[in-house]
Amino acid sequence: xxxxxxxxxxxxxAPEEVVAGAxxxxxxxxxxxLFGPAGLDTGDLELVETTQVISMDEKPAEAVRAKPDSSLxxxxxxxxxxxxDAVVSAGNTGGMLAACFLELRRLPTVARPAIAVVIPAxxxxxxxxxxxxxxxxxxxxxxxxxxxxxxxxEEVLEIRDPEVRLxxxxxxxxxxxxxxxxxxxxxxxxxxxxxxxxTESRSLLLGAADVVxxxxxxxxxxxxxxxxxxxxxxxxxxxxxxxxxxxRIGGLLIRPAAxxxxxxxxPDTYGGAYLLGLRGLAVIAHGNSxxxxxANAIRLAARGVEHDVVGRLAQRLxxxxxxxxxxxxxxx
Amino acid sequence: xxxxxxxxxxxxxAPEEVVAGAxxxxxxxxxxxLFGPAGLDTGDLELVETTQVISMDEKPAEAVRAKPDSSLxxxxxxxxxxxxDAVVSAGNTGGMLAACFLELRRLPTVARPAIAVVIPAxxxxxxxxxxxxxxxxxxxxxxxxxxxxxxxxEEVLEIRDPEVRLxxxxxxxxxxxxxxxxxxxxxxxxxxxxxxxxTESRSLLLGAADVVxxxxxxxxxxxxxxxxxxxxxxxxxxxxxxxxxxxRIGGLLIRPAAxxxxxxxxPDTYGGAYLLGLRGLAVIAHGNSxxxxxANAIRLAARGVEHDVVGRLAQRLxxxxxxxxxxxxxxx
Numbered sequence: 001x002x003x004x005x006x007x008x009x010x011x012x013x014a015p016e017e018v019v020a021g022a023x024x025x026x027x028x029x030x031x032x033x034l035f036g037p038a039g040l041d042t043g044d045l046e047l048v049e050t051t052q053v054i055s056m057d058e059k060p061a062e063a064v065r066a067k068p069d070s071s072l073x074x075x076x077x078x079x080x081x082x083x084x085d086a087v088v089s090a091g092n093t094g095g096m097l098a099a100c101f102l103e104l105r106r107l108p109t110v111a112r113p114a115i116a117v118v119i120p121a122x123x124x125x126x127x128x129x130x131x132x133x134x135x136x137x138x139x140x141x142x143x144x145x146x147x148x149x150x151x152x153x154e155e156v157l158e159i160r161d162p163e164v165r166l167x168x169x170x171x172x173x174x175x176x177x178x179x180x181x182x183x184x185x186x187x188x189x190x191x192x193x194x195x196x197x198x199t200e201s202r203s204l205l206l207g208a209a210d211v212v213x214x215x216x217x218x219x220x221x222x223x224x225x226x227x228x229x230x231x232x233x234x235x236x237x238x239x240x241x242x243x244x245x246x247x248r249i250g251g252l253l254i255r256p257a258a259x260x261x262x263x264x265x266x267p268d269t270y271g272g273a274y275l276l277g278l279r280g281l282a283v284i285a286h287g288n289s290x291x292x293x294x295a296n297a298i299r300l301a302a303r304g305v306e307h308d309v310v311g312r313l314a315q316r317l318x319x320x321x322x323x324x325x326x327x328x329x330x331x332x
Numbered sequence: 333x334x335x336x337x338x339x340x341x342x343x344x345x346a347p348e349e350v351v352a353g354a355x356x357x358x359x360x361x362x363x364x365x366l367f368g369p370a371g372l373d374t375g376d377l378e379l380v381e382t383t384q385v386i387s388m389d390e391k392p393a394e395a396v397r398a399k400p401d402s403s404l405x406x407x408x409x410x411x412x413x414x415x416x417d418a419v420v421s422a423g424n425t426g427g428m429l430a431a432c433f434l435e436l437r438r439l440p441t442v443a444r445p446a447i448a449v450v451i452p453a454x455x456x457x458x459x460x461x462x463x464x465x466x467x468x469x470x471x472x473x474x475x476x477x478x479x480x481x482x483x484x485x486e487e488v489l490e491i492r493d494p495e496v497r498l499x500x501x502x503x504x505x506x507x508x509x510x511x512x513x514x515x516x517x518x519x520x521x522x523x524x525x526x527x528x529x530x531t532e533s534r535s536l537l538l539g540a541a542d543v544v545x546x547x548x549x550x551x552x553x554x555x556x557x558x559x560x561x562x563x564x565x566x567x568x569x570x571x572x573x574x575x576x577x578x579x580r581i582g583g584l585l586i587r588p589a590a591x592x593x594x595x596x597x598x599p600d601t602y603g604g605a606y607l608l609g610l611r612g613l614a615v616i617a618h619g620n621s622x623x624x625x626x627a628n629a630i631r632l633a634a635r636g637v638e639h640d641v642v643g644r645l646a647q648r649l650x651x652x653x654x655x656x657x658x659x660x661x662x663x664x
Contacts, residue, residue: 016599057504069545122568135501169552171466172389177467177549189377201553202560217509220501221533221550222557224561233597237569244574256573257579281646331630 001031002302004203005075005084008036009053010091012288015040018090021294029235030302032107034083056287060094063182064102072096076103078237079280088272090285090294097133097275098282104280107310109317113142114216114279115284116152117223118270127153127162130213131273132220139182142166142213146193147317148276149211153224154314156304162210167197167218179215187213205230230265234258271296274304333363334634337416338370341385342352342423344620347372350422353626362634365416368401381404388619392426395477396434404428408435411612418633421605422617422626429607429616430466435606436612441643441649444469446548447616448484449555450602455539459485459494462545463605464552471514474498474545478525479649481543481606487644488636494542497531499550511547519545537562562597566590583638603628606636613642 005020008015015036022032023043034042038049051071051111054063064073072091078084079102089096097113106113114130129149134141146164153162166184168176175198187195199208201222214222241247250283263269271293281304285297304310338346338354347368354364355375366374371382384402386395396405404423408500410416412435423478429445438445446462461481466473478496485494498516500508507514507530507546519527531540533554573579595601603625604617613636636642 059506122564132501167553169464169549169556174391177547180549199561201557204557205561205564215509217501217512218550218553221499222553224501225533225536225554225557226561228532229537229558230565232537233562233565233593234456234569236597237566237593238589240593241586244589246585247589250582250587250589253578253582254573254586255582257575257582260570261565261569261572265568 001029002086002305003031003033003084004298004301005031005078005087006034006035006294006298007072007075007087007089007091008040008042009071010096011091011285011294012056013290014090017289017291018294019045021289021292022298024291024295025298028299028302030298032298033078035078037074048074048078054095056092058092058095060089060092060098063092073099073103076100076282079281079282080104084279085305086283087284088089088285088294088297088301090287090289090297093132093287096282100275100278100280100282104278104282105277107277107314107317109314110148110277111144113136113275114145114148114150115273116218116276117273118157119204119212119226121205121207122266125157126184126204126207126209127157127211128219129211129213129276130202130216130219132216133221133275134216136217137179137215139179139186142179142183142215143186143190145279146187146190146195146211146213149213149315150193150244151316152274152276152309153315154239155212155307155309157210159210161194163194163196164211164213165196165209167214167222168198169200171198171200171320175325177293183213223252234262268293269296271298274300274309276309276313279310281305318327334418334637335362335363335416336630336633337410338364338366338626339403339407339419339421339423339629340366340372341403342428343617343626344388347645349621350626351375351377351621352623353621354630356623356627357619357630358363360631362630364630365405365410368408380406380410384558386424386427388424388568390424390427392424395424395427396430396568405431405653408432410613411614412436417637418613418615420617420629420633422604422619422621422629425464425616425619426502428614429568432607432610432612432614436498436610436614439609439646439649442480442609443476444473445607446480447551447605448481448608449506449605451536451539451544451558452487452596452602453539458536458539459489459543460546460549460551460555461543461608462548463555463607465607466548467546468549469511469547471511471518474511474515474547475518475522476609478519478522478527478543478545480535480645481545482525483645483648484606484608484641485542487639487641491542492528495526495528496543496545497541499533499544499546500530501532503532504606515545535632542578566594583594583623584621600625601628603630603632606632606641607660608641608645611642613637
């Protein structure tokens with residue numbers, strides 16, 4: 001049984017809907033362990049009692065330091081101490097990052113852990129990395145994100161020899177800002193990557209590449225814009241449709257098609273994002289996660305454990321970094 | 333009559349569809365003047381003969397320097413020399429920027445011209461600035477973009493006392509990267525702006541603010557992602573709908589509603605973006621502009637001339653910059 005520590009107090013709809021999601025996921029060889037206050041009704045799931053709570057708007061680093069027995073920090077510690085295989089929280093994202101850095105620690109070869117999220121692109125799933133862990137990044141960090149994303153695409157999405165592209169403002173190598181220009185050169189020189197050059201954001205939802213690399217500020221803006229735009233377009237269309245009688249009848253007829261697409265594009269379907277580069281597996285779920293989103297985040301965590309994402313990263317990243325170091329110094 | 337210089341050879345569909353768009357716009361007091369090769373059929377519109385063409389993939393600065401008699405550069409020069417009131421091109425964007433800097437020159441108070449584009453948000457039009465002129469920008473540039481965007485919103489969109497927000501990865505002032513953290517402090521301290529704090533990309537299409545400020549890399553990624561996502565979602569929905577007989581019937585019934593929304597969100601409806609901060613008015617149209625998009629870009633240019641956007645920027649920007657300087661040194 002894969003044991004997944006779940007922060008029962010994390011997220012806008014905690015604890016009720018988090019518990020509901022955990023109960024939904026408690027099957028298929030997954031054993032969610034809830035972290036929350038004494039007396040919390042967790043059905044037949046194990047509860048680890050915690051005495052503190054980190055709210056959504058607390059300052060991350062301070063909150064994590066001040067509240068070692070919060071549900072968030074305790075759930076992360078359970079993975080660090082080997083009492084759980086992975087951790088899931090829909091709580092304060094910055095808090096989750098800080099708690100993971102503290103309790104799980106970085107893999108020795110990783111300079112900067114990064115958030116990898118799966119985009120439900122039309123051509124198939126695509127990994128966007130970093131989608132928010134590093135608001136400022138250097139070119140060599142982007143190179144590591146590329147390697148982590150490639151390992152993730154290979155191991156979890158089972159994409160053989162994934163193509164990596166750099167998100168920029170033009171496909172030509174000379175289009176971009178200082179960061180992408182320098183990162184482009186590093187990526188292009190790396191023999192361990194199948195680098196396809198730059199990609200524009202225009203084609204992200206269509207399927208720009210198996211792995212799309214960017215700094216965490218850009219990635220976070222992209223992720224939120226994707227989610228917001230998809231929902232705004234579908235809502236606006238629904239409003240236009242229900243405004244006329246003819247439209248309402250048509251709307252009933254297209255409902256199955258619209259539902260299918262909405263569910264494919266709904267972030268709840270994916271549930272969460274991996275925080276990669278640590279010695280343990282962590283999944284960051286949406287702040288306003290529904291029970292379905294929580295259940296899917298727990299399933300995502302379990303899948304990562306089954307595929308031993310952390311082990312494979314630890315194993316393959318040094319090779320890749322070595323290969324990259326070799327390719328940077330061809331004459332030596 | 334407002335005279336708008338049009339680069340007939342700019343864009344993926346040039347020259348035929350550019351000429352068609354110019355013919356469509358030649359009404360309502362607008363006089364398009366086409367710049368292109370001798371013999372080009374421009375109907376009853378004036379043709380200024382040029383001997384060179386800058387293609388979409390040429391290196392901007394070099395191309396502009398090497399081809400002073402290209403349709404793009406000559407059209408810009410017509411404005412600089414007072415032979416036209418504004419210029420429109422759907423050609424090489426970098427080339428357009430370089431030609432404008434060369435032929436139109438900056439306003440004396442502007443450090444960095446910026447591209448302002450109107451986003452068709454649900455709550456009403458919203459100005460995104462900079463959407464691509466400056467891939468790298470400093471905090472004080474973002475402050476100037478904010479002022480230019482506010483003047484644009486007031487004068488062209490007729491929004492009284494527009495609210496300005498800074499695009500970042502969280503609404504709290506401490507969320508962001510180094511650039512936005514510093515820019516936030518400058519914006520908040522400026523008494524000449526109605527600054528509403530940070531906004532997230534999630535709400536851009538809903539209507540985050542009257543003016544949304546960011547660096548040109550982020551703005552360009554945002555703009556292209558918005559356009560790409562809207563089109564991908566609508567196309568995917570259509571595919572799901574036509575996949576079943578029931579869906580096809582429903583699709584016919586909702587067609588008017590879907591068309592209404594598609595046209596509201598279609599970038600062709602806006603036609604182009606203003607390049608602000610120069611001594612003349614320039615509109616950059618989409619590379620794959622349709623005749624409708626070209627016509628609307630020409631109308632946008634004419635509206636900017638009627639509202640004397642350049643004059644008002646020249647007039648109001650010094651006041652605003654002065655006000656901002658005052659607010660930075662309250663004790664002096």
